[in-house]
Amino acid sequence: MIEMSHVSKTYKVSKRDAGAVSALKSIFHREYEQVHALKDVSFTIQDGEMVGYIGPNGAGKSSTIKILSGILTPDEGTCLINGLNPWKDRIRHVKEIGVVFGQRSQLWWDVPVIDSYELLKDIYRIPKSVYEQNKDELTELLNLGELLRTPARQLSLGQRMRCEIAASLLHSPKILFLDEPTIGLDAVSKLAVREFILNHNKKHKTTVILTTHDMQDIEALTERIILIGKGQILLDGTIDDIKNGNENMDEALAALYQKYEI
Amino acid sequence: MWNSLQLYAHYFKIQFHSAMEYKTSFILTCIGQFLVSFNVFLGVFFMFKRFHNVSGYTYSEVMLCFGITLMEFSIAESVARGFDTFPSMIANGVFDHIMVRPRNEILQVLGQKIEFTRIGRILQAVVMFSYGIMKSGVQWSLAKVGTVLFMLLGGAALFCGIFLIYAAICFFTLEGLEIMNILTDGAREYGKYPVNIYGKKVLFICTFFVPYALIQYYPLLYLLDKGAWWYTLLPAGGFLFLLPCYGLWRLGLSHYKSVGS
Numbered sequence: 001m002i003e004m005s006h007v008s009k010t011y012k013v014s015k016r017d018a019g020a021v022s023a024l025k026s027i028f029h030r031e032y033e034q035v036h037a038l039k040d041v042s043f044t045i046q047d048g049e050m051v052g053y054i055g056p057n058g059a060g061k062s063s064t065i066k067i068l069s070g071i072l073t074p075d076e077g078t079c080l081i082n083g084l085n086p087w088k089d090r091i092r093h094v095k096e097i098g099v100v101f102g103q104r105s106q107l108w109w110d111v112p113v114i115d116s117y118e119l120l121k122d123i124y125r126i127p128k129s130v131y132e133q134n135k136d137e138l139t140e141l142l143n144l145g146e147l148l149r150t151p152a153r154q155l156s157l158g159q160r161m162r163c164e165i166a167a168s169l170l171h172s173p174k175i176l177f178l179d180e181p182t183i184g185l186d187a188v189s190k191l192a193v194r195e196f197i198l199n200h201n202k203k204h205k206t207t208v209i210l211t212t213h214d215m216q217d218i219e220a221l222t223e224r225i226i227l228i229g230k231g232q233i234l235l236d237g238t239i240d241d242i243k244n245g246n247e248n249m250d251e252a253l254a255a256l257y258q259k260y261e262i
Numbered sequence: 263m264w265n266s267l268q269l270y271a272h273y274f275k276i277q278f279h280s281a282m283e284y285k286t287s288f289i290l291t292c293i294g295q296f297l298v299s300f301n302v303f304l305g306v307f308f309m310f311k312r313f314h315n316v317s318g319y320t321y322s323e324v325m326l327c328f329g330i331t332l333m334e335f336s337i338a339e340s341v342a343r344g345f346d347t348f349p350s351m352i353a354n355g356v357f358d359h360i361m362v363r364p365r366n367e368i369l370q371v372l373g374q375k376i377e378f379t380r381i382g383r384i385l386q387a388v389v390m391f392s393y394g395i396m397k398s399g400v401q402w403s404l405a406k407v408g409t410v411l412f413m414l415l416g417g418a419a420l421f422c423g424i425f426l427i428y429a430a431i432c433f434f435t436l437e438g439l440e441i442m443n444i445l446t447d448g449a450r451e452y453g454k455y456p457v458n459i460y461g462k463k464v465l466f467i468c469t470f471f472v473p474y475a476l477i478q479y480y481p482l483l484y485l486l487d488k489g490a491w492w493y494t495l496l497p498a499g500g501f502l503f504l505l506p507c508y509g510l511w512r513l514g515l516s517h518y519k520s521v522g523s
Binding site: 011066069070071072073090091092094095097099101103104106108109110111115116118119122123124125151 | 269276364
């Protein structure tokens with residue numbers, strides 16, 4: 001179970017005007033602006049739930065994922081994931097989670113994908129039998145086959161994303177964080193990724209938290225949606241709450257963004 | 263511990279495979295690295311062609327000092343140079359991935375970038391070290407051999423500590439500070455000579471703040487029969503130096519801000 005209560009996070013962002021003069025000035029005097037990435041964010045997610053976490057760019061989606069996965073330490077608030085504090089019990093916590101950042105690769109660039117998997121096996125100390133079983137299952141379901149013997153740098157984006165997802169599931173995590181997993185993918189790859197996530201959640205009861213801008217992802221995958229804007233939770237409900245009678249998901253969401261002025 | 267070493271070995275293997283993807287570049291860089299550090303030796307060599315001693319040290323004594331310091335640095339470098347690319351690990355999000363893996367962060371950072379081209383530098387260090395030992399004219403005893411080994415270990419620890427500080431500062435600045443190179447590459451260059459030739463103030467700083475003198479000057483005096491026996495123990499300071507460095511790293515880690523989406 002994931003319990004997040006009253007979490008806040010502030011960044012200091014340095015500002016300066018364009019041009020050489022202000023660049024020089026900024027060496028001696030920097031102006032900072034406090035940006036509230038998260039303000040008093042609270043939610044609870046049950047085991048096996050699949051949740052869509054949506055909001056415009058810069059709303060605080062990634063900050064939330066990073067706090068939940070132990071990368072960032074919040075300024076205020078508490079967070080318990082299966083009884084562990086992600087940033088204080090980092091090592092014990094991250095054994096139980098898998099993370100996919102859609103924009104960044106976790107595979108080693110110059111070696112065949114299978115070599116990266118073997119390294120992950122050692123990093124997570126996955127028993128050999130479990131590793132083989134998971135690898136075979138993922139290879140079959142994600143149709144990896146020949147890809148495993150290809151260096152990551154030579155994979156297409158869609159192929160790479162399938163390999164990334166498999167990489168984050170080798171150690172049978174209880175929770176899977178997907179940060180924009182379908183960004184930039186073609187229609188076929190998107191469908192393949194969605195179908196896989198849906199089946200994996202059903203079969204293994206993995207909790208899935210998904211951030212995306214693609215409303216079709218949300219419609220296909222999640223029942224519960226958390227909408228965040230300017231660092232605050234604005235809505236925690238179902239697809240129908242978002243749709244609000246609107247036929248088109250994108251238009252419904254745009255209407256919501258306007259309503260909340262985010 | 264054993265498990266960590268195994269993991270490091272695995273990193274080593276995967277890095278080696280990566281480096282071998284670009285063989286020509288690998289070989290040329292190795293040769294380059296070798297030649298660059300050979301230059302430094304030539305500098306010393308030609309200087310002593312003109313002046314037969316510097317601040318009371320003979321050519322062979324300086325060679326011994328240089329050989330040992332270069333060796334200390336090279337050992338540290340081959341282990342800890344991963345910290346050197348740490349700013350880019352933060353910038354391109356690699357460190358985020360490190361944070362979501364259930365292993366010690368430092369071990370993973372070190373495994374992330376192992377520079378095999380440093381083999382050229384290490385080779386150079388071995389050559390200089392052997393040359394320095396042979397030229398030194400020291401009457402070797404068991405205690406002196408032990409002292410040299412202790413200097414190598416303590417010195418490697420000290421340089422590792424400095425690399426660690428460099429990385430820890432990146433948590434706050436998000437980029438590398440070139441000024442830190444004074445303490446790393448700079449120390450290697452200036453470490454050719456026993457630090458007391460740079461004057462009392464430098465010696466003071468190098469004894470109590472960044473303890474280069476403890477891994478170089480004092481034990482060297484013992485080797486040259488100019489210092490007390492307990493100078494042998496001073497390289498332990500190199501290990502003690504690691505403690506505040508590690509503290510700074512922990513502090514930086516809790517300030518980690520990550521970047522971008």
